[in-house]
Amino acid sequence: MNVQAKQPATGLAGLESRLADDLSLLELPPKEWVPATEYDGKRVYDAVVIGAGMCGLVAAASLKMLGIHNVVCLDRAPQGLEGPWVTFARMETLRSPKQLTGPALGLPSLTFRAWYVAQFGQDTWEALGKIPKEQWMDYLVWYRKVLDLPVRNCIAVTGMAPVNDDLIAIDATDFASGKDERLYARHVVLATGRDGLGRGYVPDFAHHVDRRFWAHSADDIDFAALKGKRVAVIGAGASAMDNAATALEAGAAGADMIIRRKEMPRINKFTGISSQGVVQGFAGLSDDWKWKFMDYVLGAQTPPPRDSTLRVSRHPNGRFFLATGVTGLREKGDGVIVETSRGDLEYDFVIFATGFRVDLDERPELHHFAPFIRFWQDTYAPAEGMENGELATSPYLGPDFEFLEKAPGSCPSLRLVHCFNYPASLSHGKLSGDIPAVSDGGRRLARGIARSLFVADRETHFANLVAYETPELLGDEWTDSAAMLDDLEKGAAE
Template structure:
């Protein structure tokens, strides 16, 4: 029987059987705890996108099941895939297992073949972006992961050394409540510890003239318009192509470098050695690896670049950093070392920065979260503001205090998002090794919870009295011999 004829119900039955053979999920083992009459969550996850899903699944498989994730988006719109991501297909090769957690039946390939067959899988080039979202929706359903949509996390506070209060708001009715949790995982994506970055000069221009690539952009309103895109990365190409395909009059791409980057450095050395070994590197070597990668930059995918360049009304301006942007009547003028350019709209594909002070949910802790700049000073010539402002994380993605003892409870918040890369490698923002990252996170949390509850577990050990032997399984040879001789 082929997957095509069996369909998703058969795949789901196969997954259920596979997990049963491995005795997964493990039995629940974390002792219940209460505060002010309310059951305390073992873990609260902020974010229900890909990283949030795989974090929940990893915890659940380890028997940590008193968990929940909160996401602001409606169900099926978590993460970037059907919101501000504008590529046609994923950049990762289709065969990467992503969030499957070592379960063949949980892979995208199994999900795809169950519906379309193996021949169609062989013909598939890359995974369509919206289809990846469909797969994640199925992943959530088949694992029965606990996510509450339409819920915003307002603030995380420490109320005891070993307990966090999570203030949430239900967006449908504005109702607020406080949930108590022993751990919080921030699975909040690319901008999870900050905000989209735009140059300072953009903020002096009326907002109707520009957007960041992560914004909701009305591309239909740009038909016939002169559009500028700042940047040369993947998102820059995707936004430029979307504008062109929607009918923009012209799209000019402004790139600081004199040439586009050609080589994706980290892809070239990807291996289980990097996945598992990066965290073991001394700080200076972690810095060297990431500094070299950032310096080389990640090239945009070839197909994304061709998607732009095939349009005659697309122009690439290399060696053209923006030195000024000013509003002139009903348009703006961009200035570069090579000239001035009148434009109707500007899209900044300039990435994200870490700015903890802008994250309301971290207001109680932000001033004492350690950055890499607080722990490590690079050699001359290796300076990097982006790396310096990365959070300096512990072995389970937990925040560290800048000044020890000032913010009790901080180490109970785990940064499972893109800014964790310098501390852990690329395990918490991209598809390829996200399962490895989530398993590291979950195992670290499991270890900490067990250690904290060691007294309870020891009492349970002492109280355990289910006999293995009944006493009738053997006889004492000498005693039996004496009875016979008596």
């Protein structure tokens, strides 16, 4: 009888089979080791991750790979819309080079490249330039599925407060059911993105103008309504270019880039020195050196991607106004006047691509903890000429991304809340907001939480050590020669 060998699966199914084999060979994920705990009749989560975008998924996966399984990610967005990739990120492709391993946690079969080649082939991969943002979102959806990560969508965290020094209560609203609920967690991870500790920043003068005339670049903008309109975009970064291009592609009569600098930045400084030295070593720098690195990078600014800039300039009605500072905004009839250093400019709509600012009043989940959080301005005074408001309001974090108290002893449970989002950059480097080193950030975070959980449960673990009585030797593996000799001597004496 001829028995044909089973053919290995191909395509995505084959990749998933290969990943399962890799995980099995590495004995991943390990068995659960954290003792189960309850409070108020409910199982306490070992960690609750707020946010299920890229950083939230990496955080959950990193914890799982250390045997911490009692975890859940909460995200207010529907499944497939987590993070910025298909919402307010309006670029056509990612900025990062396609070969970066990003969230793969050191597993070749978990990389975007493996996922892409499995479906479209090696030749197509070779021909690919940058990764289309929609495909990156599809990859993250697959990443969540193939690692079986626990995510609850359409649920918003509305508040957090300590139950005691070792436990946090989390209030949330489930949009699907409309019901409020309370969860309990031993650790909370804020994987909440660029605006994770605040909101999009716009100059104060904009708030005196009706919102129908302006938006922040991260807002949900109806670009179809801008058809035939005159649009101004304030800023020169990636989001500025992508919003201007989207407006032009939607049929805007024109989009003017209003840029304060005389020249646009051209060199991405941090990319130029990217290495495992920076990834692993930045957190070991003194405060002086951390500030020096980040102040220089922020001062140099990150240039917009070449493709995004060409996406604007290919339109004859896409214009660039350099060396043009914006000083005010006022309404005029059915439009607005943008007051600039070059004089008044008239538009129908303005998009502020002016970044994000820390503002804890905008974060209901941090309402209780906000007064106790230590920021860099509470600890560090920069040298004259190196003052930087954005850095000053960055959280001053511990080695595991945990918040620290402004006054020691004022809020002991604050150490249980971990800031795994973009504002962590001054303390840890760019490990919790961008693609390149997010796996390193996730592993650093997870190791810290694992250490904290083990130390907290030390009495239980010691009791388990004492109680463990499974023998490796049964007693029949050897003969006691000394006893035999004693018997012989005893016999001789008799």
